[in-house]
Amino acid sequence: MNYFDFVIVGSGPAGLGAAFTLVQKKPGASILILDSEKYSTGGLRNDCKMNFTFPVGFPLDIWNRDDADHYLELVKQILKPAILGKSNLKIYQKRASRLGVELVNIQQTHLGTDGGLELIKDLLAALQEKGASLALGERMTGIDPDRKCITTDRRDITYGNLLVAPGRKGFRFLQQVMDSLKVAYVDHIVDIGIRIETKAEYYPIVKDYYDPKFHFPGKVRTFCTNSGDAHVVQEKYTTVHGERYYSVNGHAYSSKRDGNGLVNFAMLKTVRLTEPLVSGQQFAENLGIQAMLMGGGKPLMQRVGDFRLAKRSKMESFNDDLYHFKPTLQACPGDLSLAMPSKILRAIWKSMKQLDTIVPGVLHPSTIMYYPEIKLYANKPRFLDYHFKVYDSVYFAGDGAGTSRGITGAWASGIRAADGMLK
Numbered sequence: 001m002n003y004f005d006f007v008i009v010g011s012g013p014a015g016l017g018a019a020f021t022l023v024q025k026k027p028g029a030s031i032l033i034l035d036s037e038k039y040s041t042g043g044l045r046n047d048c049k050m051n052f053t054f055p056v057g058f059p060l061d062i063w064n065r066d067d068a069d070h071y072l073e074l075v076k077q078i079l080k081p082a083i084l085g086k087s088n089l090k091i092y093q094k095r096a097s098r099l100g101v102e103l104v105n106i107q108q109t110h111l112g113t114d115g116g117l118e119l120i121k122d123l124l125a126a127l128q129e130k131g132a133s134l135a136l137g138e139r140m141t142g143i144d145p146d147r148k149c150i151t152t153d154r155r156d157i158t159y160g161n162l163l164v165a166p167g168r169k170g171f172r173f174l175q176q177v178m179d180s181l182k183v184a185y186v187d188h189i190v191d192i193g194i195r196i197e198t199k200a201e202y203y204p205i206v207k208d209y210y211d212p213k214f215h216f217p218g219k220v221r222t223f224c225t226n227s228g229d230a231h232v233v234q235e236k237y238t239t240v241h242g243e244r245y246y247s248v249n250g251h252a253y254s255s256k257r258d259g260n261g262l263v264n265f266a267m268l269k270t271v272r273l274t275e276p277l278v279s280g281q282q283f284a285e286n287l288g289i290q291a292m293l294m295g296g297g298k299p300l301m302q303r304v305g306d307f308r309l310a311k312r313s314k315m316e317s318f319n320d321d322l323y324h325f326k327p328t329l330q331a332c333p334g335d336l337s338l339a340m341p342s343k344i345l346r347a348i349w350k351s352m353k354q355l356d357t358i359v360p361g362v363l364h365p366s367t368i369m370y371y372p373e374i375k376l377y378a379n380k381p382r383f384l385d386y387h388f389k390v391y392d393s394v395y396f397a398g399d400g401a402g403t404s405r406g407i408t409g410a411w412a413s414g415i416r417a418a419d420g421m422l423k
């Protein structure tokens, strides 16, 4: 039997935020960081653009500005970010406000997928130097709270305090843990949308503002913009019935690399479900599977030019002279309007037209819309205190637990949970 004063499940930013706090404030304590992946650590591996301004990345039912600012300061002390400059902000903001759209001014850094890997190596080395133990490639499988013991695919581990921070991919796993602990939860909010890919010249704002955060009426927003050497990717998810579906996403390598001249970003609509359907996860899974059905097991993609003419995209649409760049993800050419709920599609298309007024060009016929992009960070457990305690000596943090929606929010929520464990 292994015992640790603190066991942290998940080595993403939430887990790391907790680990750094614990090694700093409780030197000498035994700390184990566990991750099912062989290579650490969670979402820092992807693009690694970090936003240091409330409310980006902070669910508003859990965070207010003062608390977020306090914890963001602590995150900055660990990460020492080099904030990117912006230009022409006022011009874009003025155009946006005429349409009732807000362009939020966010402090950002961008390391890129390659830069993120370097950061991870440095962070893990620093933690190990301070005495934390790391177990990569080891998956938590269950919990016995009475014995203060978790099981993994290798052993039983007892804990003084436990933080479970398994990220979005661990969304379902966290629900199993909550069922074991009899923690009440809802997951009635979900973000559904598309990812846009276009030439950088059709979305030139990225030269002025790396990841511009537009908030449109109708709960639509731009999210996770990547440029320079930017790529659209797919993430695999499995439903409760074992069916597979993909959600698209995007990342870029650091600006040190030669670019591919493309930009990608998500247009997401937040959907809040009410009775009788209250599970965002079930809703999202159904949409994901519907998209797989239409795309022969792949996400869908459609050129804006085809969408405007109400015709599906075909392989030819991806070779024509007007459609003059290749998609970075080999998705299936198709018809988004056959796969997407009308309310979501209409809200996003309206916002796209507004965006095209603010940054003219983004609706060029060659622009590609990929579907689906699904964000499942809306598990809402019943927390027992300010520090995300859910059970005696058990805490949750990060995107999977709905305490964050991005890297810095996850760091902040991990630190907030660690403060609770130290009390």
Ligand SMILES: Cc1cc2nc3c(=O)[nH]c(=O)nc-3n(C[C@H](O)[C@H](O)[C@H](O)COP(=O)(O)OP(=O)(O)OC[C@H]3O[C@@H](n4cnc5c(N)ncnc54)[C@H](O)[C@@H]3O)c2cc1C
Pocket (backbone or CB within 6 Å): 009, 010, 011, 012, 013, 014, 015, 034, 035, 036, 037, 041, 042, 043, 044, 046, 047, 048, 049, 050, 051, 057, 138, 139, 140, 141, 165, 166, 167, 168, 169, 170, 173, 224, 233, 235, 249, 250, 251, 397, 398, 399, 400, 404, 405, 406, 407, 408, 410
């Ligand atoms: C392609 C892509 C690009 C992104 N780009 C950005 C970006 O540029 N900026 C930004 O702010 N956010 C970005 N995000 C989102 C960001 O990655 C997340 O918001 C953030 O990583 C959440 O942190 P977390 O610690 O909650 O979870 P994660 O980072 O997902 O970490 C959770 C960890 O837990 C592990 N785990 C899960 N289940 C178990 C288990 N049962 N046992 C042991 N370990 C387990 C996982 O392997 C994982 O390493 C991106 C995400 C993706 C997929």
